[in-house]
Structure formats: structure tokens, C-alpha cells
Amino acid sequence: MARRTTTPPPEDFEERIIDIDVSSEMRTSYLEYAYSVIYQRALPDARDGLKPVQRRILYSMNEMGLRPDRGHVKSSRVVGDVMGKLHPHGDTAIYDALVRMAQPFSMRLALIDGHGNFGSPDDAPAAMRYTEARLATAATMLVQSIDEDTVDFKPNYDGQETEPTVLPSALPNLLVNGAAGIAVGMATNMAPHNLVEVISAARHLIKHPDAGLDALMRFVPGPDLPTGGTIIGLDGVRDAYQTGRGTFKMRAKCAIDQVTPRRKGIVVTELPFNVGPERVVTKIRELVTAKRLQGISDLKDLTDRHKGLRLVIEIKNGFNPEAVLEDLYRLTPMEETFGINNVALVDGQPRTLGLRELLQVYVDHRIDVVRRRSAYRRRKREERLHLVDGLVIALLNIDEVIQVIRSSDDSGQARARLMEVFELSEIQAAYILDTPLRRLTRFDKLELDRERQTLQEEIAQLSEILSSDTRLRAVVSKELAEVSKQFGTPRRTVLLESSGAAGTVAVPLEVADDPCRVLLSSTGLLARTADATPLATEGERSNHDVLVSAVASTVRGEIGVVTSHGRMIRVSVVDLPTLPSVAAPPTLSGGHPVSEYVTLVPGETVVGIGSLTAGGAGLALGTAGGVVKRVAPDYPANRDEFEVIGLKDDDRVVGAVELPSEDHDLVFIASNAQLLRFPASAVRPQGRPAGGMAGMRLDEGAKVIFFGAVDPALPARVVTIAGSATALPGTQTGGGKVSDYAEFPAKGRATGGVRAQRFLKGEDTLLLAWAGPAPAKGASTTGKPVPLPEELGRRDGSGIRITNAVAAIGGGLGTHPITGSPTTAAQDDSDDPF
Incomplete structure (x- = not known):
């Protein structure tokens, strides 16, 4: 271990210790630090809307020639140039400012054209060595005419360079892009606005200097955020425009859509300002896990750079999407509050500004810029005109000028003699001496005359601008109009006075368990009605599809789908699509295939x-072998599917119907054209495993092709279509017959019934049969209507050839498929839900 030694101070060393007051030193040092943060870091200048670091970045990139028509360069090169010449702080602060000016979701009008990964609302950008940048077209308007003495310059931090104190700013950057910064003892948070609206207000203020806030808000009704969305409540916006402080709510832009065939969802396409999709997704998942947010079954983030933001929130069946959306607004960042605090530097002092003050400061700045630019341009043209006048004198006296120059000993003597002989100024004489002889020709004389005339006209115009305040303001207004035309874009943010009218009833989270009907069509579509009211009047029946089965239920209830194998499968009613309102002719074309709700084995079909x-x-139930059964409703509550009849191996269910009462007839129609009707009361209910009882006696080779129920007290029809048993299914149209149901006498159960149609030559079987409420309606395999023959008086007559094949027959959507009663408004108060 090394020994540490200390060297004693020399004998002549004089120790200097200064006693100071610590509190006074801390106060002084902290104030200097606070001033530095306020003026040199955090607050923007109200004239160009830029903080010092942003101004230095744009100025340096302009000096480097990184304009929109040039190639991109590495961001690290820009950062290094700014830090080395102008900004005495770290590279991280410079790069962060550069990145923000390149992000379209942060700036309403981006000032940097970035190439590479400049981040997203959720992710940080790549390092500066991986990204490239150049000035955006809009940024060139901020530095336009900066070399024409339009703004003041000051020394940089070490005095070796100069930098502008403010940029000319041909567009109102502060209001358009907003600002955010935290200083010491104060902060700023300014909302972005629409360029077209801000310029319109600025031009109005130029024309009407005494315009009030109400007049300006006709042009600028509220902020226009880069990410769009919706602003709720404009009272806070008006407060901010009047006093410089106010708050408003931002909401995501959402739409309720059918995201899957069986589920609705909320599609989010725009989020509040400074809110990223990952933040929303994380919050929703936390709330769902904590069971504070109900009704959400899935959440997908489908955002990409081509389609933009897209969050799909699937809603569970049985929940109101509108109510879930309100919970999302209340509990997640899909609704955020923006606090406006318009603090900016005016004449080097921080001030809180309203809308009119912000516009006035900018307009005054532009007027000053245009005045200084006009004075600079006039001065330059006057200087050029002075030189042109000297050249014209030299051309008119070219021989004498040459003689004077040749006879002079040196250039100084030549300059002095030219000034004396031709009464020229020193600048004119020096310019003549520097001009090549080849320019002193007759052709150049004409060019000089044209140039002199042009310069005189421009000087006159510039003098008019400088001498007239009205003319000066007109120039400023015209230039702003050109900027608006070039860079203006439509408004992205929707403005709403409030989220809803006072007294609005809150939407319940869960769907109410209201009465409804569940319908099954001939093409296998399932749907439910919006309520228990009748679907349509007789004259409003749909021209698409026919019903084969219907049952009363409730929205949050369940129904059973009966298959040809004697199974009943539970289906939740709330999962079914809702038919359109009764105000329009209903159609089951909006239903979903029953195969989406039940799984069938090969050869199994849905019968009701x-x-x-x-x-x-x-x-x-009725089977192909003539068996009939009424099922006792002792269905198991804990099973999704179960048997409702014990079938023989060679038998199958051909029809299933929910009976409103025992007053109805049960009807069998066999393939040999025999029809049997008997009262439902003749069949006693049996348990689920039972195999039923004899319903219809069949001849050898015959089978039941239709089983249903008919209310004998109401008009009903019997439709039969005969053809050849050897023909391929769907290849023949057959002979059809429509008969009055009352023509068929009732017989006892287990009998053979009566003949329903006489076969003609080539006909030996029934292809299709049906009995139900009048009027009868035919449909093709696709559900399109097929005309049926006119009604015949004879029950056992022969049929009439049908031009188009009929795949299904029913009573249509305008009548009760079981009772046959017309669904008119007069039945709304009846006990029968149909």
C-alpha cells in the first residue's frame, strides 16, 4: 500500500480566504441560473415561436445549405455544428429538439425533414448517428430573407460567431406548432393550431387593428392538434384565448363497427395529443385485469405506417359498445386534459398572452421584418443605380475615359482624374476602373439603360412601401396569404361544445334483457329482431328469403337449435345479429349462417x-319415419347440447316447431303426396330420451318430407311440388299446387291421411311440401323469391309446371310462421309475442 504525502506550501505563499454570506451567494447564483433557464432554454420567443436551441438548429442548417432541394446529412453532423458554434450545452438537448421538429405527431407543421427512425408517440428515436436530416420546406419560410438585414444578430457564447436574436418567420410558428417548456418558477404549454385559420386571423388583424377576440375567434375557433381527435368543451379554449390560461378535454376519435362476424367493437383511429397507442393498450389491460373495466373481450393494435393508427377493441356480446366507450374515456388516456398556459418572451420578458396578443406580436414582427427588408433592398438598388449611372457616363465618354486612364501614372491618379473630369464619386470611379473593357460596348449601353429603368421602378415601389403604413400592411397580408395557400392543410381536430346535452340518460353497460324474436331462414341464416313488436305489415313483406322457424325469446336469453339427428344445441341470443328497424321492410339477408353457432357432423342439418x-x-318433432313427439321442457341447464328424441338408426328428424298452444294442428306430408293433420293435444309430452309415438302411417317406400304446425282458426295454405324420384336434386322444377288448408279433413293420429296432389305422367314423388300461414311464399337456394302457382280449389288436383326451381317455402317475414296471423300493428297488445 502506497504512502500518501503532502507537499508544504512555499514560504511566500499567501493564503487568500474570502468571507461571503452564503445566503446572499445562493440567492445570486440561483437567480442567475433561473434567468438563464428562462431566457436561454425553456421559453419561446413570441415573434418566431422558437426556443434558442431550435432557432440555432434551423439557422445552422440554413447556413450549412441543408435545404429541401439538397440531400440529407447525418443528424450528428448538424448537432456537432450547432454545439460547436452556437449552443453551449450538451448534444442530447440539441438532438432532442431536432427530433421533435421532425415528428409529424408533435408538430402541426414539421420544420425538419427527417430520414430514418425519428421515433413514435411510444418509442424513442434512433441515435443521431443513424438518422439524417435537412430543412423542411416550411422551415425555409422561417429563415427567408435572413441575409437582408431583417433581424438583429448577436455574438455567440465565445464571441467568435454571430447568431440571430430572432428569425424573420414568414409563418406564425408559435400558434401553429405550439410550445412546451418548464423553466424556473414558470412554464409554458401552448396548443398547436391550423395554419390557414391562424393566418386568416392575422390578416384580419392587419386590416382591422382594433379587432376584438370574438372577431378573431371566427377565424380561430380552437386548437388543431397534429394527431386529430376531438376537443370537448370550448369554454376553456375561450378562457385561454382571453387570458392566456385555460383547459379543454381531448378525446380519441372512435367508431363502433362490426369487427368480426359475431362481435361489435370500437375502432380507434386518432388519439389525444401526446398520447401513444401503447400507453392506451397498457392501461386498458391493467383495468381489465383489475376488473375495473368490463365488456372487453380482446384488444388488437393494428397500427402501421401505411394505414396509420388503428386500435380494435372487441366488445363482449351482451354489453353496449357506447357504454364501454364512455368507460374508456373516463378511465384511460383516450380522454386527456390539455392545460393551456401561453407564456412567451416579449421584448425579452416572459408574459402570459391571449390570442389577440399573440397575433399582435407576430404581426408587429412581420411588419418590422418587411420594413427592414424593404429598406435593405432599396438601399442595395440605390447603390447599384449609382454604379450604373457611372457606367453610363463612361460609355458616353468612352474615348475621353480611356485617354484619362492611359495618361495616368497609376490607378490612384486615374481614379482621382476620373472623379474630377466627369464629376464621378469615388465608388463610381473605382467601379469603372474595375470593369473590363469588353463590357463597355454599345450593346451593354442598352442593357444598362434597361437595368437603370428597372432599378428606378423598384426603388419607387420600395419607397412607396416604406412611406405608407397601409401599403406596408398590404404587403405583409399578401405574403401571409401566399404562405397559407402553399402550406395550408384541412383541420384535423373536431371541436364540440360539450360531450352531450344536459339531462342525457347514461347508456347501461349491459344490453337490456328485452323481448325479441329469433328467426331461422330457408337459407340457414339466424337473426333476432330488435324488440318484440311485429316485423312489418302485410304490404311490407321482404322480397328476400322465407322463414322456416321462429321462436320468442329475450336478448340475454338462449334458444335451442334442433338438428336432423335429434340434437338440441344451445345458442346465446345476444350473439345473433339484430334485424333492421320495423320502419323499413325487414330482410334476413343481414343474418349470420347457423354454421357459425353450431357444429354439425356430415349429413346433419338444422331443421328448426x-x-x-x-x-x-x-x-x-316429426321424423321421416312418421314418428311424432312433444318434448317435455326438462332441458339440462349445465349442458350445451343434448338429445331431444331417441331416433332409430334409419330415421331422422324432418321438422321441429315450438307450439304456442295445443289448439294447433300437427301436419305430416309424405313423399307419396299424402297429408295428415291431427290436433296437437293428441300427442302427450314425453321426456327427452323417449322415441316418440306413431304419427303417420306410411306406405312402403314413402317417407315424411314435411312436418309442421298450423292454426286451423286462421287462413292457411298447403303447397306441394311433384316430380320424378330419379331426377338429380335441383335439376327439375316440378309441378306445383297451392291448396286451401281447410280443404284437408282432420284424421286421427297414426293414420295415412288424405291425398294432397295427383301425380301426372313423369311424376312419382313430392319434391317439396309445406303447410302454413297464408300467403305462401317460395324461395330459391339463394333466398331469392320464386313465384308459386295460383291457388286451386281441389285438394287432390294435379300441379302446374313451375318455371324456376323452388328450394324452400314459407309464410314470409310478414306473417307468423306458426300461427299464420298477419303481423299488423293491431296485434301489438296481444299476449302472443308474434
């Missing part, structure tokens, strides 16, 4: 739907 609750006369 039934209620899972006790009520009415229960579910009635």
Missing part, C-alpha cells in the same frame, strides 16, 4: 329452433 324455457305447448 325452439325455446329452452317452459311455456306454450312445448317443442313438437
Whole structure:
């Protein structure tokens, strides 16, 4: 271990210790630090809207020639040049400022054209050695005419360079891009605005210097944020425009859409200013995990650089998307508060400014810039005109000028003699001596005359601008209009006075368990009605699809789907799509295929739907072998599927119907054109495992092709279509017949029934049969309507050839598929939900 030694001070060393007051020193040092932060770091200048570091970046890039028509250079090169010449602070602060000016989600009008990864609302940018930058086109308007004595310059931190105290700023950058900064004892937070609106207000103020706040707010109604969204509540905006301080709420832009075939969702396309999608996703997941947010089944972030922001929030069935959206606004960053604090430097002093003051400071700055620019340009043209006048004198006296120059001993003598002989100024004489002889020709004389005339006209125009305040203001206004035309974009943020009208009833989170109907169409579509009211009047029936089954239920209830294998499968009603309002003719084209809700084995089909609750006369089933069964409603509550009939190996269910009462008839129609009707009361209810009882006696080779229920007290029809059993399915149209149901006498259960149609030559079987409420309606395999023959008086007559193949028959959406009662408004108060 080394020994540490100390060297004693020399004998002549005089120790100097100064006694100071610590509190006074701390106060002085802290004030100097505070002033430095306020004036040199955190607060923008109200004239160009830039902090010192931003101004130095733009000025240095302009001096480096990094204009929009040049190539990008590495950001580290820009940072190094700014730090070495102008900004006496670290490279991190410079690069952070550069990055922000290149981010379109941070700036309403980006000032830096960045190339590479400049970050996102959630992610940091790449390091400066990996990114490149150049000035954006809009930034050139900030430094435009900076070399024409439009602004003052000051020495840099070491006195070796100079930098502008403010930029000419041909566009109102402070209001357009806003600002944010934290100083010592004060802070600023200014909202971005729309360039077109701000310039319109500035031009109005130029024309009407006494314009009040109300007049200016007709042009600038509120902020226009880079990320769009919605601003709720404009009272705080007006307060900020009047006093410089105020708050408003920002909301995400959302739409409720059908995100999957079975679920609705909330699609978020715009978020509040300075809020990233990852922050929203994280918060939603935390709330769902903590069970503070209900009704959300899935959340996907589909954001990319091509389609932009897209968050898809899936809503569970049974929950109102509107209510879930309100919870998202209340609990997540999808709604944020923006506090306006318009603090900026005016004449080197921090001030809180309203809208009019901000516009006035900018307008005054532009007027001063244009005045100084005009004075500079006039001075330069006057200087040039003075030289041109000297050249013209020399051309008019070219021989004498040459003689004077040749006879002079040196250039000094030549200059003095030219000044004396031709009454020229020293500058004119020196310029003549420096001008090549080849320019002193007759052609150059014409050019000089044209140049002199042009210079005189420009000097007159500039003098007019400088001598007239009205003319000066007109020039400023015209230039602002050109900037607005070049860089203006439509408004992105929607402004709303409030989130809703007073007294608005809150939307319940869960869907109400209201009565509804569940419908099954001939093409296998499932849907539910919006409520229990009738669908449409007789004259408003849909021209698409027909119903084969319907059952009363509630929105949060369940129904059972019955299959040809004798299974009943539970389906949640809230999962089904809702048909349009009764104000328009309904159609099941908006339904979803039943295959989305149940899984069928090969050869199994859906034959109907039934209620899972006790009520009415229960579910009635008919099989191809003529078996009939009424199922006792003792369905298991803990199983999603179960058997409702014990079938023989070669039998299958052909029809299932929910009976409103035992007053209905059960109807069998066999392939040999026999029809049997008997009262439902003739069949006693049986448990689920039971195999049913004899319903219809069948001849050898015959089978049941239709089973249903009909209310004998209401008009009903029987439709049969005959054809050849050897023909391929769907290849023949057959002969069709429509008969009055009342023409068929009732018979006892387990009998053969009566003939429903006489076969013609080439016909030996029924291709299709149906009995139900009038009027009957035919449909193709795609659900399109197919005309049926006119009604015949004879129940056992032959059919009429049908031009188009019929795939299904039903009572249409305008009638009850079981009772046959017309669904008119007069039935709204009846006990029957249909």
C-alpha cells in the first residue's frame, strides 16, 4: 500500500480566504441560473415561436445549405455544428429538439425533414448517428430573407460567431406548432393550431387593428392538434384565448363497427395529443385485469405506417359498445386534459398572452421584418443605380475615359482624374476602373439603360412601401396569404361544445334483457329482431328469403337449435345479429349462417329452433319415419347440447316447431303426396330420451318430407311440388299446387291421411311440401323469391309446371310462421309475442 504525502506550501505563499454570506451567494447564483433557464432554454420567443436551441438548429442548417432541394446529412453532423458554434450545452438537448421538429405527431407543421427512425408517440428515436436530416420546406419560410438585414444578430457564447436574436418567420410558428417548456418558477404549454385559420386571423388583424377576440375567434375557433381527435368543451379554449390560461378535454376519435362476424367493437383511429397507442393498450389491460373495466373481450393494435393508427377493441356480446366507450374515456388516456398556459418572451420578458396578443406580436414582427427588408433592398438598388449611372457616363465618354486612364501614372491618379473630369464619386470611379473593357460596348449601353429603368421602378415601389403604413400592411397580408395557400392543410381536430346535452340518460353497460324474436331462414341464416313488436305489415313483406322457424325469446336469453339427428344445441341470443328497424321492410339477408353457432357432423342439418324455457305447448318433432313427439321442457341447464328424441338408426328428424298452444294442428306430408293433420293435444309430452309415438302411417317406400304446425282458426295454405324420384336434386322444377288448408279433413293420429296432389305422367314423388300461414311464399337456394302457382280449389288436383326451381317455402317475414296471423300493428297488445 502506497504512502500518501503532502507537499508544504512555499514560504511566500499567501493564503487568500474570502468571507461571503452564503445566503446572499445562493440567492445570486440561483437567480442567475433561473434567468438563464428562462431566457436561454425553456421559453419561446413570441415573434418566431422558437426556443434558442431550435432557432440555432434551423439557422445552422440554413447556413450549412441543408435545404429541401439538397440531400440529407447525418443528424450528428448538424448537432456537432450547432454545439460547436452556437449552443453551449450538451448534444442530447440539441438532438432532442431536432427530433421533435421532425415528428409529424408533435408538430402541426414539421420544420425538419427527417430520414430514418425519428421515433413514435411510444418509442424513442434512433441515435443521431443513424438518422439524417435537412430543412423542411416550411422551415425555409422561417429563415427567408435572413441575409437582408431583417433581424438583429448577436455574438455567440465565445464571441467568435454571430447568431440571430430572432428569425424573420414568414409563418406564425408559435400558434401553429405550439410550445412546451418548464423553466424556473414558470412554464409554458401552448396548443398547436391550423395554419390557414391562424393566418386568416392575422390578416384580419392587419386590416382591422382594433379587432376584438370574438372577431378573431371566427377565424380561430380552437386548437388543431397534429394527431386529430376531438376537443370537448370550448369554454376553456375561450378562457385561454382571453387570458392566456385555460383547459379543454381531448378525446380519441372512435367508431363502433362490426369487427368480426359475431362481435361489435370500437375502432380507434386518432388519439389525444401526446398520447401513444401503447400507453392506451397498457392501461386498458391493467383495468381489465383489475376488473375495473368490463365488456372487453380482446384488444388488437393494428397500427402501421401505411394505414396509420388503428386500435380494435372487441366488445363482449351482451354489453353496449357506447357504454364501454364512455368507460374508456373516463378511465384511460383516450380522454386527456390539455392545460393551456401561453407564456412567451416579449421584448425579452416572459408574459402570459391571449390570442389577440399573440397575433399582435407576430404581426408587429412581420411588419418590422418587411420594413427592414424593404429598406435593405432599396438601399442595395440605390447603390447599384449609382454604379450604373457611372457606367453610363463612361460609355458616353468612352474615348475621353480611356485617354484619362492611359495618361495616368497609376490607378490612384486615374481614379482621382476620373472623379474630377466627369464629376464621378469615388465608388463610381473605382467601379469603372474595375470593369473590363469588353463590357463597355454599345450593346451593354442598352442593357444598362434597361437595368437603370428597372432599378428606378423598384426603388419607387420600395419607397412607396416604406412611406405608407397601409401599403406596408398590404404587403405583409399578401405574403401571409401566399404562405397559407402553399402550406395550408384541412383541420384535423373536431371541436364540440360539450360531450352531450344536459339531462342525457347514461347508456347501461349491459344490453337490456328485452323481448325479441329469433328467426331461422330457408337459407340457414339466424337473426333476432330488435324488440318484440311485429316485423312489418302485410304490404311490407321482404322480397328476400322465407322463414322456416321462429321462436320468442329475450336478448340475454338462449334458444335451442334442433338438428336432423335429434340434437338440441344451445345458442346465446345476444350473439345473433339484430334485424333492421320495423320502419323499413325487414330482410334476413343481414343474418349470420347457423354454421357459425353450431357444429354439425356430415349429413346433419338444422331443421328448426325452439325455446329452452317452459311455456306454450312445448317443442313438437316429426321424423321421416312418421314418428311424432312433444318434448317435455326438462332441458339440462349445465349442458350445451343434448338429445331431444331417441331416433332409430334409419330415421331422422324432418321438422321441429315450438307450439304456442295445443289448439294447433300437427301436419305430416309424405313423399307419396299424402297429408295428415291431427290436433296437437293428441300427442302427450314425453321426456327427452323417449322415441316418440306413431304419427303417420306410411306406405312402403314413402317417407315424411314435411312436418309442421298450423292454426286451423286462421287462413292457411298447403303447397306441394311433384316430380320424378330419379331426377338429380335441383335439376327439375316440378309441378306445383297451392291448396286451401281447410280443404284437408282432420284424421286421427297414426293414420295415412288424405291425398294432397295427383301425380301426372313423369311424376312419382313430392319434391317439396309445406303447410302454413297464408300467403305462401317460395324461395330459391339463394333466398331469392320464386313465384308459386295460383291457388286451386281441389285438394287432390294435379300441379302446374313451375318455371324456376323452388328450394324452400314459407309464410314470409310478414306473417307468423306458426300461427299464420298477419303481423299488423293491431296485434301489438296481444299476449302472443308474434
